[in-house]
Amino acid sequence: MKTRNLLYIVLLPLIIASCKPEVNDFTPSNGSADFTSFVSIGNSLTAGYAAGALYKSGQEVSFVSIIAQQMTYAGGNGQFKIPFMPTEDGVGIDAITENGLILRTKLVLGYSKDCLGNVSLGPVPAVPNPDQATLYTELTTSVAAEGPFNNIAVPGIKVGHLFAPGLGMLNPFYGRFAENPATDRLIDEVAKVNPTFFSFWVGNNDVLDYAASGGIAPITPVEGGVGTGFKASYAAALQTVLQVVSQGIVANIPDVTSIPFFTTVPYNAIVLDDQAVVDVLNQAYTPYNQLMEVNKLPYRITWQLGPNPMVIWDKDMPLPDPFEQYKFRQAKEGELVLLTVPQDSLKCARWGTEKPVPDMYVLTETEIENIKTATKQFNKIIKENANANDLAFLDANALLNKVSTQGIMQNGVLFTGAFVTGNFYSEDGIHMSPQANALVANFFIQAINKKYNANIPEVNITDFSPLILP
Template sequence: MKKFRYTLLFAFAFSLLACEAEIDQYTPQAGDVDFSTYVALGTSLTAGFADNDLYRSAQINSYPNILAGQLSYVGLSGEFRQPLMLDELGFGNRLVLGISAGSLAPVPATGTPDQRNFASIAADGPFHNLGVPGALAAHLLFPGYGTLNPYYGRFASNPAESSIIAEAVALQPSFFSLWVGNNEILGYAVQGGVGTGITPPQEFQAYYSAILQQLVATAKGVVANIPDISSIPFFRTIPYDALALTQTQATMLNAAYAMAPHISFSAGANGFVVEDTAHPAGIRQLQAGELVLLTLPLDRVHNEGWGSSTPIPEQYYLSVDQVNNIQQAVESYNGIITSLAAQFELALVDVNQLLVDGERGIYFDALAFNTEFVTGGVFSLDGVHLSKRGNAIVANAFIEAINLTYRASIPKVAVGQYPGIIFP
């Protein structure tokens, strides 16, 4: 007894000397959900695609993998397996920040990708992150999609026969996430509205509903709507009037376009000259509200007169009508996603609103974020996909939605603890 008392006294004295300020942590709760088996479905955003490629560290920092890490506090059992690339070069298209023509710009990464990136890793499966770059909602349901899409082909259990949804169902998930619908609109947008059309909303609704019906058989889940594609940096970095002219240049160009009086130049900023098959003259100048794509070859603008003496081809910009098409489609799709989420009693992540907030600028953990290209911190170097910190922000938005809908208390992550964009 006496000994015990001394021990207690000693412990008290020691705690004083150690002087640790301890704060009790809360115990995360799973709420109404069994999180034991989580499967993620979606597109490149879900796969962890970033910087124009799918590479290992970006996959490790994908929002589903971050989410899975947090779900381990509320019952996720076993490994959340992802079809990881072997290196940081993926299929060899990765961009890194470098110096190009004296200024900071995304440039192709040097090095040769590991050839095993192109080989099947199906033997390492089954995989829980089934996000496939380039996939449409329809593709998730499509048996044999692995023969058409190498990102799926490399991990499909049987590329010629299996479908993404079948792989998901085979895991008998207790919880799923689904973020799809971006590519239906993005495919149209990144081709300047001249290639593939936007998948009609009714078709999207049918595919989306079919996917959910199969998943809800065993699982509860979370779905995310899609952001306004036209507000991502890919379309917002090069201004429509980035043609800066001196008075002399303007005078020369005006003379050259004397036959096209609807085209005129003045000293300062001018709308680019573009091809437009819908215009009677076949060419015109860009107006406010029209968007230039990030893929516009700026060297040709500087060296070959693109946008001034030579009209820019139609695939490099979006007209006002095309922007409207995109925004209307986003609205329709999000209406569908919202009503299906309600119908199937799923949590809904309002990514669209998150991006709107992001445009104004937003702080997370003392870090400033906005939607600007490179410096904004949310988007990766391709201007379309999320950065690692962008994935952490999205993972937190998923957690918030799940907590709200299912009365869970999954812990969020500290955004600043994820890697930023690397400057040379």
């Protein structure tokens, strides 16, 4: 008896010892939603466009790919088809000229030498001076046969483009996966995967095109018919989607003036360290200042040692007609210079001092105001549509605003609006990094879970790559 008791005492701990700690308190659930087949409608942000191009691994980590992956725990069928680009270097649109598109590969962080011979680290093309014909082939080779696709987001589209027949002829990112590029409408792609749940994040380009062109391309007007006005187009597009699938999430659009593409180059980037140069410049602008005084206008151009505001073209200056060529002035604090401004021209070709910086590289106070007004108007329309149709809603504007004002910390990764070092934006200063896509996916998941009482698991951000440094 006694030895038997002793045996129990010896054995008991061994039995308990076999228990390892286990924490499994999370029960995935679809709640009242059906995540079987997920379709994502959007622009470059949804397509996974990043670092200035659409490329394979960027598409793989688009926030909608991540959401689709996480939805598999809550009933998703795991089939999220993406119209993949053929290469990892990808293809992006560098410029649109009279002679056609100028294409580029994605940007990577690397070293470049400026006009003064200084070497610095920044975004450089993965392939310098790429063969245009090759990139064109990669961009336009049809992958329609692999469809239908769940991620039907198309870089560059505005709300009105969703209804445009033959969009594929104008936008190669749609053309490459449209079955009949000459006639198909993007909105009709939605039904092809028999979706049960959708994401709809459009409207960014309706204002971003204006901003990224320095206020030259038009902002989509609020009013106007379907295909023209934002209000009618947005409502009609969403209604068309809802005829196919009734559950989904919509997101509003961020105020683009807080992204690094517009905030990295300071308005007062002209640093003078030679009094002789200051004197020469002040002398040179004396006639300008006199002209403004005569016309009773407040503009003056003055120079001093240290940082000085750039001289910029401003087409909105109220100068009488004969003085059209004097519509330039020094930038004001708060005005934005685009990341694409040629740095060598600022440093070595007297841009910003003797030569006003062209309009296409600058957002003036008025232009910034136009952007903010349009963003507000569009977001009001988006929110109204989300509410009216009882859809989940993500305030992406508030989210990106938080990134640029306070920063967002998650699992030790600090996301800020800083270019390259801020973790949120990719090498182009506009689109999201892989880690930011994971963060945004989690915010979408939170909004979906809340609306549909679901429990889609969030993703671990540190499983995604930071920007690649040489």
